[in-house]
Amino acid sequence: MLAPIESETFDAIVSLAQGGLANAWGAQLYRYNETDLQQFPLAKEALNPTMICLRVHIGISGATDDLTNFYGPADGLLPPLRLSGLA
Secondary structure: OOOOOOOOOOOOOOOOOOOOOHHHHOOOOOOOOOOOOOOOOOOHHHHHHHHHHHHHHHOOEOOOOOOHHHHOOOOOOEOOOOOOOOO
């Protein structure tokens, strides 16, 4: 086991994904870059159609911003949500 946790008083949920469980709780879709995929058999460009399909299916809000050059197009995103007063 990569993250051994033993307890008789609670059930631990562990994620080894970058960003941890926040990616699931925040309905985020992590975009891999060339460095992340160096030892993976597919190029980042080959994953773009699937990433767009997932964004449309899941319904992730966002916009084209200064990270687009690093992580690819923002096609298929829902409009950004209005921030609350606390944000």
